[in-house]
Amino acid sequence: MKKINSSWRKNGKLALSLFLAIFLLGCNSKKENPATESFRDLNKNGKLDSYEDPKAALEDRIEDLLSQMNTEEKAGLLFNAISGIDMGEDMGRVDSLITKVMINHLDMPGAATAKELLELNNTVQKIAEGTRLGIPVTFYSDPRHSLRFSEAAGKDRYHSRWPSELGFGAIGDPDLIRTFGDISRQEYTALGIRLALHPMADLATEPRWFRTYTTFGEDAELSAKLTKAYILGFQGDTLNNSSVLTMTKHFPGGGPQKDGMDAHFETGKEQVYPGGMFDYHLKPFVDGALPAKTAQIMLYYGVPVGITEEQVAFGFNREIVTDLLRDSLGYQGVVCTDWALVSDNPAKKASAWGVEDLSQKERVKKILDAGVDMFGGESCADLVVELVKEGSISEARIDASIRRILHDKFVLGLFDDPYLKEENLKVFENESFKEKGKEAQRKSLVLLKNEKNILPLSKNIKVFSEGLDPEALTGYATVVKTPQEADIILLKLTTPYTPVTDTNYFLERIFHQGRLDFPDAEKRKLLDLIHTKPTVSILTMNRPAVIPEINTASKSLIVDFDCEDEILVEMIFGEFNPTGNLPIELPSSVEAVENQKEDVPHDSENPLYPFGHGLSYEEYSNFE
Template sequence: MKKVLKILGIFILILLVGGFGYFGYIYFKASSKSKKNMALLGVEAPIIEKNGIKYRDLNKNGKLDVYENMNEPLEKRVDDLVSQMNIEEKAGTMFVTMIGTTPDGEPVETPIISLDMMNMMMSFMMPSNSELIAKQKLNSFNILSSIDAKLLAHYNNAIQKMAERTRLGIPITIATDPRHGTENNPGASIYTPSFSQWPTSLGLAATRDTVLVREFGDIARQEYLSVGIRLALHPMADLATEPRWGRINGTFGEDANLSAIMTKAYVLGFQGDSLGTNSVACMTKHFSGGGPQKDGEDPHFPYGKEQAYPGNNFDYHLIPFIKGAFPAKTAQIMPYYGIPMGQTDEDVAFGFNKAIITKLLRDSLNFQGVVCTDWNLISDGSIGEARAWGVEHLSPKERVKKVLDAGCDQFGGENVPELIVELVKDGKISETRIDKSIKRILRDKFRLGLFDNPYVDENKAEEIAGNKKFREKGEIAQQKSIVLLKNKDLLPLKKGIKIYAEGLTA
């Protein structure tokens, strides 16, 4: 027995030594790459006052450029910046992907060991912040961390400072999935204890109260703003017409007209009557309606890639967008992964489908905002195969071209800007086409005021996010969302009766 234990101990020791050795190797490798990336950055943008105007000299040329001047018209600022961007900077702007934070709210530059499994996994699997910002020139990210509000605010300030040191100082747009429920499902929703807690979209719809929904949007807006989040990857305007579908709780239910009024109130709460410096932009999803999933399967997976319309109700799924999202002036739209079988001239997923994006969304419905694909349509990676349904046979570069030809502007969950650069240099995509999308993306950054001041007050974030008033409002909404399905001599409860409750918030 002693011999067995001795051998086991030696084996465990070898594993530990090997593990630490491997961690040391990848740590120092990442550290070396980080130093090279940081060397690509320049100085911070100085604050200069000229003719009574204070501005951030983002391109550090010592003069007031049109795009730096908050008093210039929006289109002039956009055109001026686009004229100064090179193709690598334009390509980087057309991607929004996941990015990691340390438990202390610092940009992830090297792998970390942490009790927060999401942070640790991100640090090993994803490129460092500096590689994405300085080297690949991306400036839009979605964060998955649920650290405290003050730390989230600190992280925003840290990466905005990094972005400020890029050649043109283009600020970061931080995006997120919903954070105000109790579910934690990275890629769909993120439980964030430092924010107030509210019902899911399905629970909000159960209240039938559009005033309450708009109030929720306004409170969530304030909490997002306090930590630097400026783009909500929600709401879901999909219809729950297939009861077996696993994402029903993220919808406003199966009634298209109810979903429409809820979607409208939700977007107005986040954005206000128009997109401005106090807004959080909404990326309403998933056009032209996820929900009618064949056999109830989800198109995150290859066996669920088909959307079926046995009752010829394709147009019914458009109602929440036509009567809800668009009247509320949603800033952005995300198509879903699925293939609308038999509805267009080719059976390819929404993000690759020109009939859906250009002919229907752009031309027929006159949507002129940003269209961003759902996540991971292009590249196979550590989280699975590319969800390139209907175009699996195409190469990653060909998929990028097809997405752009379809009419989309931005690629979600990807960081392959080199493919766009290659397409332009090969003459497969014109730079004029790229500029069209770049202008849409930059307009939202300018409207949100990011070029003028992307920083937040870290101490104030702690005071605003999850304050007592906001939490009380959330509790009232949860009470209003409760639906009594059946009552057989149970309610009202009799005095002295004992109740057993279990679950996350019991």
């Protein structure tokens, strides 16, 4: 035993010495030649540059990459482009945008399976890695969690489903909306979406405005607290590699549109303040988005009539971007225009309000001179290159924006690993996420009227349903084919609007603007139906409809905010107690709407139902 131990000691010391020598040699070798280490050699130079080093200080990484970028690469970084990706086509256009225009901010398609989007992310990131500096792509998206988006996506429904922002306003719970943000963050990152073009901090003080349903309502205090919670849910308390950036919109508040016409189009380019409430519309940004440290901010399209000396749209307006947002409010994050201010596209003509006579290159210059960092929905990077090379825009001015944009890419960890694994998609199997979405839908429903305690309904009655999916009534009621056979009529309506047909731009055709009351012939038809049998009317509210006669004739009136029919039926038959409250007023007449001031909240004369109204079954003896 002693002999064996002695031999081990002798040979062990020799082996240990050899191991230490090899180890030290290897360490020295790595110090002398970092290229032997494993790292992402994005610029293909065989050595570890600071911007490629996850351990390097953030500012060092930014400055190192900035110093290596040429004018064309800097210009491409300034654009959130529309990719035009069709999942059934090849990647030719995307490849061209990335490798030739140097674009690296792209939209993520909607109508595709989760696996297809994951694979798309990896394909696009591989193309980006092959460029000279290997700058990764940031994918962005509009909201994807409402029923409206799920229906548009068709078969590809895998996200948890939640009410519209207006529905969150009806709930009024910051904790729930932060939970929504956190769940959405996990679902977004599983697909490679790292920039959310939301929330909307605008105030719905003008009831005819199409985008009312994507606001939290008309009250600035409510919107501020929900905006803050929403951002914290997506971004976290600090930005990191698991965050989704929020681009809060639309500074300085896009709600007070003249006559309710949207500023995407020339008919709505005027944003007006007859009540002198400009500062009121800033509150959701000042008290919500900025304290939550939103990474980015989007400007709206309109011209602030009578507010700034130069009457040009927000994206071209230095008084709004530099003087107000940067200097007065101290915002240092990325500022982006709304989509297509420079050039026309099939969706709409360029929203160059106040600068219509400028050339596209002059518009680009004016946007940069205003202090904006990024162009939304554009890919005209060549115009930026021309401006820099001719000396109209300085390299230093471009660099200031590039630093902000690179900061966001680095904190997301995209330079370190932009690729996704299929196991990430397990997030869409999380039933608790789906149940949370359903919980929010339930809490968002608002009971406005319940004459003679007609609700909740008893099960197994005969029901005639119009607008509500009969399948949703399975197990609750017998669905009959005519109103005359029914005990109760369930009538589901949506807010009326004025159809637009005389336009070449499809976006204008799908914007539901104009009237809030039903045309006479349609209203008579609805009232004839309602008078047939006791009726529970359900209004899917994207804007506050003018329905006094329908309200009077109906035994009960419910407002929903893009909820699933199954959830509505649960409430109607007493599976849960309604608790939502109106986040906007319901006007009593067209005249009242027309007499409202576009920028003033809670000013509808004798509203049919006021802001904050909402009933509960607990007020009635027949609810168990």
